[in-house]
Amino acid sequence: MTRWPLPEPMARALELAREAAAAGEVPIGAVVVKDGVVVGEAHNAPRELTDPTAHAEVLALRRAAQKLGSERLEGCDLWVTLEPCAMCAGAIVHARIARVYYGAPDPKGGAVEHGARVFEHPQCLHRPEVYPGIGEEPAAAQLREFFAARR
Amino acid sequence: MTRWPLPEPMARALELAREAAAAGEVPIGAVVVKDGVVVGEAHNAPRELTDPTAHAEVLALRRAAQKLGSERLEGCDLWVTLEPCAMCAGAIVHARIARVYYGAPDPKGGAVEHGARVFEHPQCLHRPEVYPGIGEEPAAAQLREFFAARR
Secondary structure, eight states: OOSSOOOHHHHHHHHHHHHHHHTTSOOOEEEEEETTEEEEEEEOOHHHHTOTTOOHHHHHHHHHHHHHTOSOOTTEEEEEEEOOOHHHHHHHHHTTOSEEEEEEOOTTTOSSSSTTOGGGSTTOSOOOEEEEOTTHHHHHHHHHHHHHHHO | OOSSOOOHHHHHHHHHHHHHHHTTSOOOEEEEEETTEEEEEEEOOHHHHTOTTOOHHHHHHHHHHHHHTOSOOTTEEEEEEEOOOHHHHHHHHHTTOSEEEEEEOOTTTOSSSSTTOGGGSTTOSOOOEEEEOTTHHHHHHHHHHHHHHHO
C-alpha cells in the first residue's frame, strides 16, 4: 500500500499492467504524458503482437510519436510500472523524453539503475530526469502475483 | 575497399542503407537470416515512419518475428551495417538472436563494444555471438558521405 494517492499517470500505468496480466502478458504498463494530457499508452504485449520489441514503453512511445506527428517527444514524460530495460531506455533516449517516472526497480532486467545503466554513459546523447519508486509497491505486487500464479 | 567479396546478407544490408540515404534517413541497413534465407530486412526509418524506435535492426527483427510467427527468433542471425545502439542491442537480446554481424563500429552511439556494452553485463539474459568489422569500410564510407553532404 502507498500512503498517498498515486499520480494519475502511474495509476493508469498500473491499470494497463493489470490488463497485460489478464491477457497473459507480464504485467507492465506505460503512459506518455505531455502538458498533463496522455498522448500514448500501452501494456506489455510481445506475445499478443508477436513482436520482441513490444514492451509497454516502446509501444507507448511509438503511439505518442504517431499522435504528435514527431519522432522526437520533447517535453513529454514517461510513466512506467517497472524500471526500463536497455531496449526501452535506449528508446527513451531516442525519443528525447524529458522525465521518466518508474515504479518497481528491476535488478535482473532493468538498465537504468542496474546492468547497462544506459543513461549514465558519457556517450548518452540525451539524459532524461529519472524518478524511481512512485507506485513501487503495487507494481511489484502485480509482478509477484503474476509469476506466483504461473509457477 | 574490402579485399574479398562481402557475405551476401551484409551486401544486402549495405544496399538497404543506400536506400535509407536516398530517403533522407541515416544510412543503416539490417537483415535477419535464418538457415540462409532472409526472413526480415529494413533500413533505418524514424523520420519516414515518425517512430523514434524505427532503427533498421528493430524493424528487421519485428518483420522477422511476424514472418516466423514467433517473438523469439532462435537460430536467426542479424546482419547490420553499424554497431547497434542500446535500444537495438536490447531488442537483439529479447529476440534471442544467435549471431550479430556488424560493419562499422560506432564510438558515439554504439552499445556493443562502446558505451552501455549491453551484452557484457552479468544480468544480460541472452548473449549473441558478435562478429564486428564485416563490411566496415563501405558502411563507414556511406555514413561519412551522408553526413558530409548535409554539412
